[in-house]
Amino acid sequence: MSLLAELRAVLGREDVLEEPVELYVYSKDASLMRGEATAVVFPQDSAEVAEIVRVAERHGVPIVARGAGTGLAAGASPTEGGIVLSTTAMTSLEIDPENRTAWVGAGVINLDLSKAAEPFGLHFAPDPSSQSACTIGGNVANNSGGPHCLAEGSTTSHVLGLEVVLAGGEVVTLGGDAPDTPGLDLKGVIVGSEGTLGIVTRALVRLLPIEPDVRTLLMDFPDMEGAARTVSQVIAAGLVPAALELMDQRMTVAVENWLHAGLPIDSAAVLLAEVVGETVGVESQAQLIADIGRANRAKKVQIAADAAERDLLWKGRKSAFGAIAQLAPDYYLHDAVVPRTKLVETMTAVYDIADKYDLTMLNVFHAGDGNLHPLIAFDASDPEVNRRVHQAGDEIVAICLKNGGALSGEHGIGVEKRDLMRTSFSELDLDAQARLKDVFDPGRVFNPNKILPEGSRCFDFGGVRREIPDGAWV
Amino acid sequence: MPWVTDIHPTTEELNACVQCGLCLPVCPTFRLTGRETASPRGRLHAMSAVHQGLVEVDEAFASILDFCLGCRACEPVCPGLVPYGRALEGARAEIVEQVPGRGNRRRWLLGAGLGSRSLMGAATTAVSLAQRLGLTRLAPGRLRRLASGMRKLSARPPATVGHTGGSGDAGTIALLAGCIQDQWFGGVNHTAIELLERAGHRVTVPVTQTCCGALAAHDGKAAEARRLAERNVRALGSADLVVATAAGCSAHLIGYGHWADGGQAMASKTVDVTVAVARAIEEGRLPRLRGTRGPIAVQDPCHLRHGQRVVDEPRMILRAAGYEVVEIDDAALCCGAAGIYTVLQPEASERLGNQKAAQVRSTGVSRVSSANPGCEMQLRSHLGSDYVVRHPIEWYAMAVDEEFAG
Ligand SMILES: Cc1cc2nc3c(=O)[nH]c(=O)nc-3n(C[C@H](O)[C@H](O)[C@H](O)COP(=O)(O)OP(=O)(O)OC[C@H]3O[C@@H](n4cnc5c(N)ncnc54)[C@H](O)[C@@H]3O)c2cc1C
Ligand code: SF4
Ligand code: SF4
Numbered sequence: 001m002s003l004l005a006e007l008r009a010v011l012g013r014e015d016v017l018e019e020p021v022e023l024y025v026y027s028k029d030a031s032l033m034r035g036e037a038t039a040v041v042f043p044q045d046s047a048e049v050a051e052i053v054r055v056a057e058r059h060g061v062p063i064v065a066r067g068a069g070t071g072l073a074a075g076a077s078p079t080e081g082g083i084v085l086s087t088t089a090m091t092s093l094e095i096d097p098e099n100r101t102a103w104v105g106a107g108v109i110n111l112d113l114s115k116a117a118e119p120f121g122l123h124f125a126p127d128p129s130s131q132s133a134c135t136i137g138g139n140v141a142n143n144s145g146g147p148h149c150l151a152e153g154s155t156t157s158h159v160l161g162l163e164v165v166l167a168g169g170e171v172v173t174l175g176g177d178a179p180d181t182p183g184l185d186l187k188g189v190i191v192g193s194e195g196t197l198g199i200v201t202r203a204l205v206r207l208l209p210i211e212p213d214v215r216t217l218l219m220d221f222p223d224m225e226g227a228a229r230t231v232s233q234v235i236a237a238g239l240v241p242a243a244l245e246l247m248d249q250r251m252t253v254a255v256e257n258w259l260h261a262g263l264p265i266d267s268a269a270v271l272l273a274e275v276v277g278e279t280v281g282v283e284s285q286a287q288l289i290a291d292i293g294r295a296n297r298a299k300k301v302q303i304a305a306d307a308a309e310r311d312l313l314w315k316g317r318k319s320a321f322g323a324i325a326q327l328a329p330d331y332y333l334h335d336a337v338v339p340r341t342k343l344v345e346t347m348t349a350v351y352d353i354a355d356k357y358d359l360t361m362l363n364v365f366h367a368g369d370g371n372l373h374p375l376i377a378f379d380a381s382d383p384e385v386n387r388r389v390h391q392a393g394d395e396i397v398a399i400c401l402k403n404g405g406a407l408s409g410e411h412g413i414g415v416e417k418r419d420l421m422r423t424s425f426s427e428l429d430l431d432a433q434a435r436l437k438d439v440f441d442p443g444r445v446f447n448p449n450k451i452l453p454e455g456s457r458c459f460d461f462g463g464v465r466r467e468i469p470d471g472a473w474v
Numbered sequence: 475m476p477w478v479t480d481i482h483p484t485t486e487e488l489n490a491c492v493q494c495g496l497c498l499p500v501c502p503t504f505r506l507t508g509r510e511t512a513s514p515r516g517r518l519h520a521m522s523a524v525h526q527g528l529v530e531v532d533e534a535f536a537s538i539l540d541f542c543l544g545c546r547a548c549e550p551v552c553p554g555l556v557p558y559g560r561a562l563e564g565a566r567a568e569i570v571e572q573v574p575g576r577g578n579r580r581r582w583l584l585g586a587g588l589g590s591r592s593l594m595g596a597a598t599t600a601v602s603l604a605q606r607l608g609l610t611r612l613a614p615g616r617l618r619r620l621a622s623g624m625r626k627l628s629a630r631p632p633a634t635v636g637h638t639g640g641s642g643d644a645g646t647i648a649l650l651a652g653c654i655q656d657q658w659f660g661g662v663n664h665t666a667i668e669l670l671e672r673a674g675h676r677v678t679v680p681v682t683q684t685c686c687g688a689l690a691a692h693d694g695k696a697a698e699a700r701r702l703a704e705r706n707v708r709a710l711g712s713a714d715l716v717v718a719t720a721a722g723c724s725a726h727l728i729g730y731g732h733w734a735d736g737g738q739a740m741a742s743k744t745v746d747v748t749v750a751v752a753r754a755i756e757e758g759r760l761p762r763l764r765g766t767r768g769p770i771a772v773q774d775p776c777h778l779r780h781g782q783r784v785v786d787e788p789r790m791i792l793r794a795a796g797y798e799v800v801e802i803d804d805a806a807l808c809c810g811a812a813g814i815y816t817v818l819q820p821e822a823s824e825r826l827g828n829q830k831a832a833q834v835r836s837t838g839v840s841r842v843s844s845a846n847p848g849c850e851m852q853l854r855s856h857l858g859s860d861y862v863v864r865h866p867i868e869w870y871a872m873a874v875d876e877e878f879a880g
Contacts, residue, residue, distance in 0.1 A: 017511065019534040024523045025516040030493050042508065069510065070495040088508030107508065109499055132551075133495045322553030325492050 003059045007039055007083070010051040015042040015089075026084045028077045029069040031416050032330075032380075035078035037064070042089045046201040049085065050169035053199070056083055057168070057443045064447050065195035067107065067135030071142060072333070073414025075194045080448050087137045090201055095120060100207045101160060101177055106137030106200050113205075122207035125152040129321065137200050142412040143192035147243040147317075148274075150368035152208065156191040161204035164190055166197075167441055177204060189436070194412055195447040197440040211276035214242075215286035216310045219298040220267035224248065226296040227269035228343040231367045233292045234273070235340070239285055243274040244368030245317050248347070251362040255316050255323040263316050267299060271367065272317050320364045328360070328377035332389045334396050335417075338405035340370045349399045350374045357392040359385075372400065397423060413451045421453050476530055478571050481696050481732075483521045483561040490554045491518045497548035497558075502808040502826055503541055511538050514548035514558055521565050531572040539565050540576065541822065543815055544692050545776035545808035550783060559781065560732060566694030622855040634663040634679045642676030644759060647750070648713035649677055650706065650727065652720045653685045654847050662719045662847075665871045666747045670717070673754035682709040686718065687733065688726035689813050703733035707740050716744040719865070721784075721846040722813070725777035746778060748845055751867050752787035755794045762794045763877050769798040770869060771839040773830070773853060774806040775846035788845055788866040795873035802833045811852035823852075831856035843869055 001009070007016045017023065017040040028034045038061065043049045056063045062082030069076050078084050087107035095102040097120035104113055110131040114123040127146035128134055134144070140162065145154035152158070161175035175187035190197055221227040231244055247255070247270045256263040264270060271293070275285040290301045304310035324331055338346045347363065350372075354361030360377045374396050378385050397407070397420060407417065407424045421430065434452055475482075497514040498504050504513035511520070520538050523529045539562070546559045569576050635651050647670055649663065656663055663679075670677050687702035707730065710716050718724035724746035730737030745753075754760040770792055778784045789799045810816070810826025834842055834857060842863045844850045853863045864872075 017509075021520050021523055021529045021532075021534045021538065022511050024528060025510050025519045025538075028493070030495055068495050068498055069515075086508065086510070091508075111499070130494070130496065133498045319553075321494070322555075325494075325553040326555070329489055 003055065003061060003083075004039055006055045006058075007041055007052065010055065011041055011043065011048060016040070026066070026078070026086075029066070029071045029074060031072050031074040031077060031414065033074035033077050033079060033415055035064075035074075036081055037078040037084045038082060040084045040086060042086050044089050045092075046163055046165055046171045049165040049199050049201055050171055052083065052085060053165055053167070053445065054169040056445045060443070061445070062448050063195075063199070063445050065106075065137065065141065065199050067138030067141075068109070068130075068133045070130040070134045071138060071412050071414060073142075073194075073412035073416040075142065075412045075414035075447070075450055076138075077415065079415055079450075082445075085199060087135060087199075087201075090137075092202065095122075095207070097122065099177060100209075102205055102207055104136045104203050104205055106135060106140075106202060108136050110134050110136060110139055117207050118210070120207075121210050123210050124205060125149070125158055125208050126155045129318070136203055136205070140191055140200050140203055141194050145366075145371075147245055147366060150244060150366065151240045151242050151276075156188065158206045158208075159187060159191055159203055160206055162187050162190055162200055163202040164198045164200050167443055167445070171201075175204070194414060194451055196437060196450050196452075197446060199446070211242075213279040213282050214274060214276045214310065215282045216304040216313050217271075217273045217286055217289055217293075218302045218304075218313045218316075219271045219273070219290070219293040220264040220300055221269045221271065221293075221296065221298055222267060223297075224269045224347055225344050226298065227271045228340070228347075228367070230271060230289075230293050230296045230298070231343070232340050233296070234289055235368065237288065237292065239275070239288065241273050241285075241289070241368060242276045243272065244366070245272040246270070246363075246365055246367040247272075247317065247320065248363040250360075251320060251323070251364045252316070254327055254362060255319050258323040258326050259316065259319050261312070261316055261319075264300065270316070271298075272313060317364070324362065324375065324377055327362075328379055330378055330380040332376040332378065332393055334372070334374050334393060334400070336372050336374075336397065336400035336405045336407055338370045338372060338400055338403050340367075342403040342405070343367065343370060343372075346372065346400060346403045346405070349403075350396055353392050353395045353399070357388040359388060359392055370405075372405075415450060418449075418451060419453045421451070476524055476527060476572075477568055479564070479567045479696060481564045481567050483525060483564040485525070487557055487561045487564075488518060488522045488525055490556045491515065491522075491552075492554045493519070494553060496551055496553065500547045500551050500805060500807075502543060502545060502547065502810070503822060505807065506822055506825060512541055514552075514556075517542055517565075518556065518558070518561065521561060524565075524568075531568050533573060533576075536569045536573045536576045539569060541819060543776070543808045543810070543812040543826075545812060546780040547776060547806065547808065548780075550780055560729070563691050563694070563696075563699075563732075566692065567696040568694070570694035634667060635683070636681050637667060637677070637679045639667070640671030640676040641674055644674030644754070645714035646676045646678065647715045647717050648683075648710035649679045650683060650686060650710060650716065650718040650723055651679050652718060652723045652847075654720070662747075662865045662868060665865070665868050666717070666719045666751075669751055669760060669867060669871060670747075670754070673751070673759040675715075675750075678713065680709045684709075686723040686726045688722050691726065691733065692813055700733055703730050703737055704735070706730075707734045707736045711736060711740040714743065715750065716740060717747050717750050718744070719747045719867075720848075721746055721748075721775040721778035721782070722848060725781035728782060746782060746784055746787075746845070748778070748787040748791060748866055749784060751870065752790045755791065760794075761874065761877075763796045763873055765796045765873070765877060766798070767796040767873055767876075768841075769800045769837075769839045770841045770843050771800045771802050771834050771837050772866075773802060773809065773834070773842060773844040773849060775844060775849045776806070776808050776812070778845050779806050788843060791866045791870050792843060795870040797869065797873070800837050800839050802837055803830070809849050809852045809856075811846075811848035813848060816852065827852050827856040834861070841869070 023037050026040045062080045064078045065085050066076040090105040090107040092105040127148045128144045139155045143155050249268050253265050256265050275282045365372045510516040667677050684705050687699040691699035727744040728741050730741045809830040810823040816823045840861050843866045850863050
């Protein structure tokens with residue numbers, strides 16, 4: 001039987017898409033890189049996924065898992081062809097309020113999970129800015145984080161167990177609700193593997209109580225140093241804010257031009273901080289942060305009095321993406337973590353690079369964990385500009401790494417950042433990762449040629465050029 | 475480029491989409507199916523494929539676009555500010571031109587009826603007769619669903635077209651009567667006239683006006699939509715304010731910039747009736763009532779909330795009348811009425827209608843406010859006769875009558 005016929009036999013005609021226009025719609029995620037799928041399938045559960053895996057193995061075609069397709073690294077683009085496996089029909093959800101856990105289908109939307117948990121006073125902590133759309137399966141596969149992961153950690157800290165379909169269509173449950181499951185932490189291997197080791201069908205996640213109270217502060221500074229020092233001192237003071245977000249002046253201006261929200265456009269840096277917990281605690285913590293800010297010459301300190309004011313303070317930060325979408329048709333974004341102490345130094349160097357190549361560069365980032373998202377807004381239709389953007393990008397990564405930083409996988413590595421892996425990992429590291437991939441996926445069906453650069457096993461350098469990501473979140 | 479009309483989706487409209495996917499969760503058809511092909515991003519993607527000459531405007535393309543409700547819930551959440559509704563109208567016009575089967579079905583459905591007062595009048599007499607003889611029960615499934623949502627009609631509804639009255643201290647208003655609204659929901663127009671005149675406006679309902687053209691535009695009949703828009707600009711454009719009582723109509727008038735010369739000028743002074751009435755209450759030209767009148771569940775028509783971003787006004791009007799506003803759905807998902815969608819996509823329409831009805835039922839409130847005739851019919855037909863569905867200005871007017879009578 002042909003591949004399509006077998007898929008139809010497993011799933012029924014309705015759940016297999018094969019029209020050219022339908023396949024085109026599934027040819028990419030939120031990145032720029034396009035692939036070409038042979039079929040799109042919508043399995044309901046792990047049993048159907050297992051059948052699909054066996055069909056793919058028999059025909060030797062890749063399977064690319066796809067959640068909501070909000071990934072920015074082409075992880076869900078079928079760049080090697082094959083079957084796109086959409087998880088959107090796997091939406092089972094069982095909340096266990098007593099144990100504060102939930103078994104969640106891979107296709108459940110992040111925010112839907114938190115909404116379902118709300119009546120029990122619980123929520124799912126990882127909150128990527130795409131949380132209204134992205135799926136739990138995608139969060140697990142990319143080990144996604146968000147503004148509020150500073151205190152609570154990224155997705156991996158909230159996954160207790162996984163139901164995964166492995167090579168040969170074997171369905172396994174890794175981890176579980178016991179505090180420390182015996183043996184190797186194989187669930188930890190799957191988290192962040194971007195669909196290259198198997199298909200996650202369900203996840204057992206930890207739910208946290210909704211914090212009783214919250215304080216949100218917005219401070220603006222005449223220089224980046226003052227803002228950065230405030231961040232360091234807040235953390236040195238033993239506070240663990242739920243969020244610490246920084247916007248530079250160029251970003252503030254771009255947002256203000258779009259939103260007209262009264263943001264302080266003549267300040268070099270705007271810092272947003274949020275603390276959560278019991279009322280007494282958050283009150284004193286907010287005061288402490290305000291004091292630290294003032295000591296570092298904050299010009300104005302605003303503390304939100306109620307939910308409406310809090311939304312207003314967050315509005316600028318949350319609209320950064322929209323402002324950039326307005327600025328230019330394309331963006332180039334890097335995602336790197338640098339030590340907080342090197343924040344200012346790195347930023348200065350990054351600005352210099354942008355100036356050198358005459359490019360519009362904006363910054364808005366998770367300052368608390370030193371996660372930078374230097375971002376260039378440009379028009380990709382001009383090849384000359386394209387070239388400059390590439391060069392600047394490479395130099396930015398180099399300077400981050402030189403300052404003791406690392407590439408962050410928050411947005412996934414996929415194809416977009418695949419070749420940069422060499423800058424972060426030694427040949428030995430890459431070889432080990434490639435061997436791990438071989439163990440899990442001997443037939444090479446699971447999202448081939450993602451994460452690991454070409455020839456990770458035999459060290460042949462050079463080759464594939466990186467594409468420019470668009471639609472970037474910041 | 476395989477486009478053949480001059481209103482096809484443009485490069486700018488399509489490039490504005492950065493494919494972030496933030497519109498997916500608010501799209502009712504994506505929610506129903508989980509399919510990218512039934513999502514705003516997917517539909518734009520399909521349009522791009524045509525735009526680049528990669529696929530034809532064929533049956534497969536048409537079925538992707540036909541499944542869209544045109545509810546425009548995808549617009550307010552979009553960081554790229556993609557004018558989705560506009561692009562959709564362009565794509566639908568292409569389908570009508572290029573996919574014979576699809577085009578004919580729409581042409582037949584919209585037929586000559588709307589926009590022709592005499593034909594609507596004849597239809598009204600027929601339906602009213604059928605209602606009285608109980609014949610609507612015998613109609614085929616889809617039509618029965620429609621019929622069960624209708625208000626009781628009188629054979630000769632007192633149309634408002636031709637009316638003029640009021641002092642004009644607060645300026646003149648030209649009222650768009652709306653073809654369906656005036657014949658089948660006449661009460662809303664009469665209430666609007668009464669309230670707006672009371673608020674100090676001079677209200678005219680010019681006889682030279684015609685159907686706003688929304689259905690024609692949404693369903694790809696561009697030439698027809700243009701002709702209707704131009705006629706309305708001539709008929710209504712000289713008043714201080716243009717008001718429509720059906721959210722679907724006001725939303726379309728506000729987009730007249732695309733459809734008629736001078737359309738933009740008229741659009742900039744057009745508001746939905748809820749906005750005009752809320753403004754009058756705000757300025758003290760209509761009363762705020764003191765009594766309390768219990769809860770009303772508020773449904774947001776897509777063309778009011780997503781198309782015009784009007785959210786507060788209907789609530790403010792109800793509160794001013796002493797009702798307690800009960801929310802039914804934060805996300806304001808489409809109820810599935812969506813013009814002729816009920817007939818073209820009965821299954822999806824049915825599921826969305828049931829979903830909306832379940833949301834209303836779960837509030838335990840039996841009075842419902844909806845500012846659009848299509849939604850009102852859909853709600854009534856899915857909720858059954860234990861629920862009363864009325865336009866917010868009707869709820870308000872009822873309270874005013876009560877207060878001043880007692
Ligand atoms: C506007 C915007 C804001 C964003 N903000 C953030 C942010 O704050 N923090 C952040 O970390 N990321 C962010 N992202 C990136 C992205 O949203 C996240 O990586 C998200 O977790 C991806 O989820 P998804 O369901 O869209 O997955 P997809 O994009 O569909 O897939 C992502 C990867 O996961 C794999 N995958 C998906 N489901 C499964 C499964 N069931 N089993 C195995 N593999 C699977 C895919 O093959 C692919 O490699 C943002 C993106 C956008 C567009
Ligand atoms: S939200 Fe707007 S930009 Fe994002 S995918 Fe949808 S239409 Fe495109
Ligand atoms: S108009 Fe409504 S149904 Fe159509 S794509 Fe937008 S949200 Fe979905």
